[in-house]
Amino acid sequence: MFNLSENACIGVIGAGAMGTGITQIAAQNGHKVCLVDASAPALEKSQTLLKTTFYKLAEKGKISPENAEKAIQAIRFTTALEDLYSADLVIEAIVENLAIKKEIFSRLAAIVKPEAILATNTSSLSVTSIASSVKNAERVLGLHFFNPPPLMPLVEVVPGLASADSTVQSILALMKKWGKKPVLAKDTPAFIVNRLARPFYGEAIRMMEEGIADCATIDWAMKTFGQFKMGPFELMDYIGHDVNYVVTETVFAAFFYDPRYRPSFSQKRLLEAGRLGKKSGHGFYNYGAAMPEPQKDEVLGRIIMERIVAMLINEAAEALLLGVASASDLDLAMKAGVNYPKGLLEWANEWGAHNVYTVLKGLQETYGDDRYRPSALLRQKALQNERF
Ligand SMILES: NC(=O)c1ccc[n+]([C@@H]2O[C@H](COP(=O)([O-])OP(=O)(O)OC[C@H]3O[C@@H](n4cnc5c(N)ncnc54)[C@H](O)[C@@H]3O)[C@@H](O)[C@H]2O)c1
Numbered sequence: 001m002f003n004l005s006e007n008a009c010i011g012v013i014g015a016g017a018m019g020t021g022i023t024q025i026a027a028q029n030g031h032k033v034c035l036v037d038a039s040a041p042a043l044e045k046s047q048t049l050l051k052t053t054f055y056k057l058a059e060k061g062k063i064s065p066e067n068a069e070k071a072i073q074a075i076r077f078t079t080a081l082e083d084l085y086s087a088d089l090v091i092e093a094i095v096e097n098l099a100i101k102k103e104i105f106s107r108l109a110a111i112v113k114p115e116a117i118l119a120t121n122t123s124s125l126s127v128t129s130i131a132s133s134v135k136n137a138e139r140v141l142g143l144h145f146f147n148p149p150p151l152m153p154l155v156e157v158v159p160g161l162a163s164a165d166s167t168v169q170s171i172l173a174l175m176k177k178w179g180k181k182p183v184l185a186k187d188t189p190a191f192i193v194n195r196l197a198r199p200f201y202g203e204a205i206r207m208m209e210e211g212i213a214d215c216a217t218i219d220w221a222m223k224t225f226g227q228f229k230m231g232p233f234e235l236m237d238y239i240g241h242d243v244n245y246v247v248t249e250t251v252f253a254a255f256f257y258d259p260r261y262r263p264s265f266s267q268k269r270l271l272e273a274g275r276l277g278k279k280s281g282h283g284f285y286n287y288g289a290a291m292p293e294p295q296k297d298e299v300l301g302r303i304i305m306e307r308i309v310a311m312l313i314n315e316a317a318e319a320l321l322l323g324v325a326s327a328s329d330l331d332l333a334m335k336a337g338v339n340y341p342k343g344l345l346e347w348a349n350e351w352g353a354h355n356v357y358t359v360l361k362g363l364q365e366t367y368g369d370d371r372y373r374p375s376a377l378l379r380q381k382a383l384q385n386e387r388f
Helices: 017-028 040-059 065-073 081-086 098-111 127-131 165-177 198-210 215-224 232-239 241-254 265-272 298-321 327-338 344-351 353-367 376-383
Strands: 010-013 033-036 075-078 089-092 117-120 140-145 154-159 181-184
Touching (some): 017 140, 033 081, 089 098, 098 117, 127 140, 140 165, 154 165, 181 327, 198 241, 232 241, 298 376, 327 344
Parallel strands (some): 010 089
Antiparallel strands (some): 140 154
16 A cells, blocks of 8 residues: 655656756655755756745745745755665656666665655656566556646656556645646556647648648648647747657657658658757757748638647547547646647537548548548547537
C-alpha cells in the first residue's frame, strides 16, 4: 500500500528545465525537496533560478515573503543520489535516454525506503521498461509534466504494467493538492498530448509540401478558423526542430512505422541545415526578415483547418478506441497541456462525426494512403449518428 502524507519529502533528479520547475512546485506546496544532479554547475544554475523566481513571486504578491524564504530554505541541492534516502516520492527528470534512466532507477531503488514512490517525467520512453530495472515495480509510474511545469496545469499520470493502484491514486491525489489537472494515460508511445498533436504538425507540413498553401497561410487559417493560439509552423519554429522533428521520428518508430505518424523531409532538411527555428533565427520562417503575408482566402482557409482538425479528431478517436485514456481526459489533456481551443472529441460532437468522417474518407480516396484511414470508432459514430 503506497501513501503520501501532507509533509512527504520529495526528491527530484535532474536540475534542468523540468526538474527545476518541479522542485519549485513541490517547495511552494510546503514540501522539503532534495534536488540531485550529476552536474554541480547545473545545480548552481537551478539554485540561482529558483531563488530569483521565489523572490519575484513574493514581489508580485503571489506568495508571502516568509513563504518565499521558507521555500528556498526547504530545498537541498546535491550531487549525491544517496541523499535521497529519506524521500517519500522521487521524480526523475534527467536526460531522455532509456539506458541512463534504467540505470538511475536501479541505483535509486537500493537507496530509498521500500515504500517510496518513484516517478519518471519521460515524454516518450516506456514507463514499463524503465520500471523493469526496479525489483519492486509496483511503486514506479510515469508523471509527465509540461514545460514550464509551474505554469502548465496538465500532468499525465502513466501507470506501468506493474504499478500498484495505491501508487497511482496517491499521485493523483498529490497532483490535485498541488493544483494540477492530472489525467490518466495508458503506457503507450507519447501518452496523450504528444500523440494526439502529431497531425497538427504533420498534416500542415504535408499541405505545404503539396503546394496547397504556404506556411503563413496555413498558420493564419488555423488561428482564424480553428482558434488555435499559434499556427503549426510558428509552433514548430518555437519548439525547435531539434525537439519537434526528433519527437515525430521517435513516435513514428514507436508505432511500428504507422504512416499516420510519418515524419517529413522538409522538417528533416531544416534540422540538417541547422535551421532549428526561433532559437537559431531561421526555421520555416526567417526571423531576420519581414514575415510573409498569408493569402487570406476564406474558402482555402476553411479547407486547411478542416483537414488538420479532422486528422486530430481521428487520432483522438483512435486513442479512445484503444483505451489510451477516457474521453474526458483526452479532451482535458489537449486543453490544459497545449491550450487547444476545444477538446478534440468535443469538437467532433460539435462538427458532427459524420462530417469528420467524410473529410477523412475523401482524403483516403484522393491519396490512397493509409495515413488517412478513419478510426473504426469514428466510422461507427458517423454511421450511427452518435456522439463521443
Ligand atoms: N523540456 C521539455 O519540454 C520536457 C517536457 C516534458 C518532459 N520532459 C522530459 O523531462 C526530462 C528532462 O528534460 P529537461 O528538458 O529538463 O532536460 P535538461 O537537459 O534541461 O536537464 C536534464 C538534467 O539532468 C541532468 N542529468 C543527466 N543525466 C544525469 C544523471 N545520470 N544523474 C543525474 N543528473 C543527470 C543533467 O545534468 C541536466 O541538468 C526528459 O526525460 C524529457 O524528455 C521534457
